[in-house]
Amino acid sequence: MKPKRVLVAYGSRAGATAGIAEEIGQTLRDDGFDAVVLPADTVTDVSAYDGVVLGGALCAGHWTGKTRRCARRNAEQLRHRPLRLFSSGPVDTSVYEHDIPPVRGVARRMRKLGAREHTTFGGAATADTSEPVARHMINRGKCGDFRNPERIRAWAHHIGTELGATP
Template identity: 70%
Template sequence: MTFKRVLVAYGSKHGATAGIAEEIGRTLRDDGVEAVVLPAGDITDVSSYDGVVLGGALYAGRWNGQARRCVRRNAEQLSRRPVWLFSSGPVDSSAEQYDIPPVLGVARSMERLGAREHMTFGGAMTAKTPGLVARSLVRHGKGGDFRNSAQIQAWAHHIADDLEAGPETAR
């Protein structure tokens, strides 16, 4: 395998996006990639990684602040390695039914970094999600866990295949 060590970083407020990142990391490891999963807020240097998968939860059409700041802090290093971005957020099955394009801020980050790809996954808002708005929505039947493990794993397998193909498949 050309690339061996991949960082899977995430910006997550209530844990759903962290769960997606863990699933990606687990799948990459199953495919023989050394994957390290860390919160985006903890990332100050990506130079020891051969590739980076960075995700953030969507709130009111904006990517999680930790993910945005991670991009700003590490933009130069990220632009020199393969990068994949993901978002989580729709609290319905729309992310399973069709490709949801990145929100404007994420699309700009993709361009700035030369990211290979972006994927939007369903999010989760359950009775365990803190906050008055979340509790009210769940109480009125508008919540649920819409993260699709098969979809997440398929995308992670795709990343592993892309890494195996080497840098010539880049950008």
């Protein structure tokens, strides 16, 4: 039996979201799925996938434009397959203290696309980050890598378990 194909698409500003997407993709591959990880701005057709994970970096309370455009461009196809969403961005420990609900625009997309769930992961702004907003945060002393690989892998395993049970 051929493994289920899963697309993990992401919109990243400074690379942290891309790293989260790669971790999700690798975990799904380790779980026996044919997982493909692609930048959201390159995704024009999701019909070849049995499930989709779409994630975006948050900046000023919004997903990156690449992720928003991907969701709009593929909306009809996304409504007809298992879809999970994630956001990355808080550059602090808040994601470990409580669940962070999706921002308003992402919550609206969840409803429109029929997404099964959403989670928020910590982001990263480190000394080697060149993205202007991240540089501003670093200059204000707000920096660090708040991604949690164990939490990312646990969520990916959860997705795999649900996709594996879906005919």
